Amino acid sequence: MIKSFLNKLGFASARFAGGITPDMCKWTESSAIEDCPLPPLFIVPIKQHIGQACTPLVQIGDLVLRGQKIAKSEGYLSVPIHAPTSGKVIKIEEHAIPHPSGMGLTSIFIEPDGKDVRDTSLIPMDNWQAIDPAELRERVRLCGITGLGGAAFPTFIKLLKDKRNPIETVILNGVECEPFLTNDHRLMLEHSDEIMHGLQIIMHMVGAKKAIIAIEDNKSDAVNAMQQAVSSTGNDAISVASLPTRYPQGGEKQLIESLTGKQVPAGKLPMHIGVLCQNVGTVKAIDDAVMLGHAITDRIITVSGDAAPKPANMRVRLGTPMRFIYAQCGLENFDGIQILHGGPMMGERMRHPDIPVIKSSTGLLAIRDTRMKAVHQVEDPCIRCGHCSEVCPISLVPNLLADHCRNDQLEKAADYDLFDCIECGACSYVCPSHIPLVHYFRYGKGQTAQVRREQSFAEASRLRSESRDARLQREKDEKAAKRRKVRDTLRSESVLNPDNNSAPKSTTKTEGKE
Amino acid sequence: MEQLLYATLSLGAFALIAGIVLAIASKVFHIEGDPLSDKIDALLPQTQCGQCGFPGCRPYANAVAGGEADVNHCVPGGERTMLSIADLMGVEPKALEEEESVPVVAFVREDECIGCTLCIKACPVDAIIGAPKQYHTVVADHCTGCVLCLEPCPVDCIDMIQKPELLEHWSWPLPDTERAQLGAERRESHHD
Amino acid sequence: MLIHLSSPHIHSGDSIRATMFAVILALMPAGIISVYLFGWLAVFLILLCMLGCMFTEFVALKWMGRSTAPVMDGSAALTGLFLALTLPASIPWWMALLGSVFAIGLGKQVYGGLGYNPFNPALSARIILLVSFPLQMTTWLIPMHLGVSAIDLYDFSSAWQLFVFGANALPHALDAITMASPLGHVKTEWSQGIGVSEALRAYDYSYLDAFIGREAGSLGETSALALLIGGIYLLARHTITWHIPFSFIATVAVLAAIASMVDPNHYTPPLFHILAGGLILCAFFMATDPVSSPVTPMGQIVFGIGCGIITWCIRTWGGYPEGAMFSVVLMNCAVPLIDHYCRPTVYGKRGSES
Structure with a gap:
């Protein structure tokens, strides 16, 4: 009571700056994870992570097994894509992916054969304690694991054991601060032992000395479950921290600040201050990859929202179309309903439900139009109340920054630290004028990127044009030099042979022409 | 009368002193910057298309710097370039003469190409590759969409095609003001 | 679309x-x-x-x-x-x-x-x-x-x-x-060479009356109690933050305390300053007007201190007996500047930026 009052007055007890306490709407926290059946058709986009897209390895008509690699990674910042079940590749073409643009990407369409046979080419590594971290890291990469908290950053990159930046602490992120989402919560309740095991594998991989499992205090049963799992391992280097509920505590940088009081310096990564942060779902996937040799083919998704008749937590194969998943929850008619991919704070609105879920899908929400319209009202003028800067977890001044973005003052926006914005949405959430601040920041970021692209293209074009001019000049000079040489030879010949003087004349003629 | 004299004299003296100080300051703190034409050139999109009526971006930049051309002649640069040049020159922005068009790149229909190399010679940024009697190809990543290659082609086998929109290059537009019309848009997308 | x-x-x-x-x-x-x-x-x-x-x-x-x-x-x-x-x-x-x-x-x-x-x-x-x-x-x-x-x-x-x-x-x-307001009374008396304590005695001044609001003045500025109730409601509702009211009133109090320690006969005591005139109304309601006040907490404190200094100076040396509203409007002019320079340190940039 006192704590919440102090929070209201602005004396936050959580240690990261700003933050909000929205209505959490965790309606599905006590529904056990259900298995979503196989849809009639899988749509697997060739990019489901941050980084470079993959190249398909299969052709139309190929038979694939569950967990078989169907697209290989290109470049460092990439992980391969696997078939979600056994079946036949029926087509490879562009299809809409969960992206705010509504644009599409090359996708592999797989028709399941219903047998769901697994690819067993990766052997389990039961003796992981004895295996070199680099080899385990390669296993994590091969199994296509990305951060399952929503950002989908390739996980193996973070699991680097680097002598220059030794990892002291592993932070297990079970915060789940987004309203509605309960997938991590259920995972911690139902798979606490696997998570615990996975955590120990990670600690072995990076050589960490201690680990903290961070859970918000609105999930006390998960805190208990993880505490029990910790005590059953008898590893006293692992502790469970129950944090006051506050959005966006689940953000990597905010969580680190809440737990350690340290900030990740701008432009640096958590590993530079000796911290590794992993989502609980990712850790479970790592455990599966190492102990069972399973590539990532499914994930837990919370299906909820005021328009979902039967909210649920589901284990869904990657590539399952959203329409099929909603149907499992009793939602088939989408009239007057908006679909969100992810939580309500950072998730994106999808234009239609015929889009597959991917590795970054944490939740699927169905929200009524009326409710969305109440949120996305036409903006009023800013009354400079300052609530946005109070709640900003990275201490920006959102209203001034949004002005710069709106007016295309991109340099000024960058000076107001536009690129430090994590787009958590706390500012838009509290704005009494309903200004879509995050939208303006995204616009500003996009415009800046475009201007930079145009500038570098213009610079490249200028160089090409200059080098062409130089080349043409050179060729001209060379030609002229050659001509001069010929003329000189001829002239010297004519000196020797004064009767013949037609050749030099013709040279002068050509020169005159030019 | 005397007062008027004193007032005029003191003001005049003050103005004189201020003028001297400013003159000295402008000499002492003089900043050697890029010549104006360099700065303008840096703002231009370097398509070298000649649509401004000058043979390339650099000549246009020189003309603007010399006061011989208006700031609104760069067609591919669009409004943003016009505004930034106007800002740099300290003049009023002027409306663009032509509508902004979608970015395009040249594309050679290879089966019709006779390999005459005329387009290669015309390309201001060396974005077309090929040898005599061979098909020519436009390197789309280098093409500025200047259309200078269309005219010399004797068989008209070059098309200007829209630059493909890349997912990675997509960026958020400004918020719509008609945000209240949610349902309509969703139904529309449902039909196609 | x-x-x-x-x-x-x-x-x-x-x-x-x-x-x-x-x-x-x-x-x-x-x-x-x-x-x-x-x-x-x-x-x-x-x-x-x-x-x-x-x-x-x-x-x-x-x-x-x-x-x-x-x-x-x-x-x-x-x-x-x-x-x-x-x-x-x-x-x-x-x-x-x-x-x-x-x-x-x-x-x-x-x-x-x-x-x-x-x-x-x-x-x-x-x-x-x-x-x-x-x-x-x-x-x-x-x-x-x-x-x-x-x-x-x-x-x-x-x-x-x-x-x-x-x-x-x-x-x-x-x-x-x-009748005269307390601030006006003290100012007039001082101009006739009468000291503060004597002037207040002649006015029959009581701190309790001033707190409840039983004194002459504008309609709503007299009662510190009523304004504080409203101010605390706004603080609890999180419509305003403590930064401006606190720094504003504290600055006036500190300046008044120092001055009245130096010459109690000339300068009025801090509590008199706080309860008199429109200070509380201005500090809790006028200076915190969101549109014309700074956005950032740091800026709000600077703004409040500026208001406090100007208020006290006008009251003490100015031509008008009351300076609270002048101070707010004067500081309003400085808000864009304050906003620009009082931005908080962004996450991860502590000590790194020039």
């Missing part, structure tokens, strides 16, 4: 209207005290100013061809209420109405309406009135509770008569119903 909707897709439900009505609610205790002090006259003035502001807003928006919906968002009504509470009860009605037109017309709409006014509209109108009509703006009615006033303001018809026809139409001399 494609509509791009960016996250977040939930909202706290806060709105401009809710904010404005919360502030109006927070001013209710002060309004009630003003009715207790000045009877029907207070009711007339408050209603006149609120309606005057809303009407001006309506006309201005209509004239500019904009939507007239903002008339009902409560901001114009709030400006009217603010203005009324800073006026002396005896002010002629047409002056109050003129003030309302100034507040909305010159103080707000010429800058582009809500959110774009650099100055607090009510205070700028108040200052225009003070400079234009110095006598009427510094004539204070004797509050009803003192029982010495020659006119009964609780009586509707006599209050109406005073309101409509002005003090000069009354059978009594103006002196019979007016």
Whole structure:
């Protein structure tokens, strides 16, 4: 009571700056994870992570097994894509992916054969304690694991054991601060032992000395479950921290600040201050990859929202179309309903439900139009109340920054630290004028990127044009030099042979022409 | 009368002193910057298309710097370039003469190409590759969409095609003001 | 048609209207005290100013061809209420109405309406009135509770008569119903060589009365108690933060404490400064007007300190007895600068930026 009052007055007890306490709407926290059946058709986009897209390895008509690699990674910042079940590749073409643009990407369409046979080419590594971290890291990469908290950053990159930046602490992120989402919560309740095991594998991989499992205090049963799992391992280097509920505590940088009081310096990564942060779902996937040799083919998704008749937590194969998943929850008619991919704070609105879920899908929400319209009202003028800067977890001044973005003052926006914005949405959430601040920041970021692209293209074009001019000049000079040489030879010949003087004349003629 | 004299004299003296100080300051703190034409050139999109009526971006930049051309002649640069040049020159922005068009790149229909190399010679940024009697190809990543290659082609086998929109290059537009019309848009997308 | 909707897709439900009505609610205790002090006259003035502001807003928006919906968002009504509470009860009605037109017309709409006014509209109108009509703006009615006033303001018809026809139409001399405010009294006495303690004794000054509000002054500025109740409500509701009120009042108190320690006979004590005049009204309600105050916590503290210094200086050395509202408007000018330089350190950039 006192704590919440102090929070209201602005004396936050959580240690990261700003933050909000929205209505959490965790309606599905006590529904056990259900298995979503196989849809009639899988749509697997060739990019489901941050980084470079993959190249398909299969052709139309190929038979694939569950967990078989169907697209290989290109470049460092990439992980391969696997078939979600056994079946036949029926087509490879562009299809809409969960992206705010509504644009599409090359996708592999797989028709399941219903047998769901697994690819067993990766052997389990039961003796992981004895295996070199680099080899385990390669296993994590091969199994296509990305951060399952929503950002989908390739996980193996973070699991680097680097002598220059030794990892002291592993932070297990079970915060789940987004309203509605309960997938991590259920995972911690139902798979606490696997998570615990996975955590120990990670600690072995990076050589960490201690680990903290961070859970918000609105999930006390998960805190208990993880505490029990910790005590059953008898590893006293692992502790469970129950944090006051506050959005966006689940953000990597905010969580680190809440737990350690340290900030990740701008432009640096958590590993530079000796911290590794992993989502609980990712850790479970790592455990599966190492102990069972399973590539990532499914994930837990919370299906909820005021328009979902039967909210649920589901284990869904990657590539399952959203329409099929909603149907499992009793939602088939989408009239007057908006679909969100992810939580309500950072998730994106999808234009239609015929889009597959991917590795970054944490939740699927169905929200009524009326409710969305109440949120996305036409903006009023800013009354400079300052609530946005109070709640900003990275201490920006959102209203001034949004002005710069709106007016295309991109340099000024960058000076107001536009690129430090994590787009958590706390500012838009509290704005009494309903200004879509995050939208303006995204616009500003996009415009800046475009201007930079145009500038570098213009610079490249200028160089090409200059080098062409130089080349043409050179060729001209060379030609002229050659001509001069010929003329000189001829002239010297004519000196020797004064009767013949037609050749030099013709040279002068050509020169005159030019 | 005397007062008027004193007032005029003191003001005049003050103005004189201020003028001297400013003159000295402008000499002492003089900043050697890029010549104006360099700065303008840096703002231009370097398509070298000649649509401004000058043979390339650099000549246009020189003309603007010399006061011989208006700031609104760069067609591919669009409004943003016009505004930034106007800002740099300290003049009023002027409306663009032509509508902004979608970015395009040249594309050679290879089966019709006779390999005459005329387009290669015309390309201001060396974005077309090929040898005599061979098909020519436009390197789309280098093409500025200047259309200078269309005219010399004797068989008209070059098309200007829209630059493909890349997912990675997509960026958020400004918020719509008609945000209240949610349902309509969703139904529309449902039909196609 | 494609509509791009960016996250977040939930909202706290806060709105401009809710904010404005919360502030109006927070001013209710002060309004009630003003009715207790000045009877029907207070009711007339408050209603006149609120309606005057809303009407001006309506006309201005209509004239500019904009939507007239903002008339009902409560901001114009709030400006009217603010203005009324800073006026002396005896002010002629047409002056109050003129003030309302100034507040909305010159103080707000010429800058582009809500959110774009650099100055607090009510205070700028108040200052225009003070400079234009110095006598009427510094004539204070004797509050009803003192029982010495020659006119009964609780009586509707006599209050109406005073309101409509002005003090000069009354059978009594103006002196019979007016008195000096504490700040004005001390200042006048000092100019005649009489020290602070003596002056206060002669005025029959009591801190308790000043706290409850039983003293001469503008409609809503007298009662520290009522204003504090409203201020605490706004703090608890998180409409305002503690930064501006605290730094404003603390600065005045510190300056007054230092000065009165040096020469207690010349400079009034800190508590007198806090309770006197419009300091609390300005600190909790005027200086915290979101549109014309800084956005960042750091900036708000700087703003409050600036207000405090200017207030104390005007009160002590200035030509006017009261300087709180001048200080707020003067500091309003500095807000863009303060906002630019008082940005908080961004996450991860502590000590790294030049």
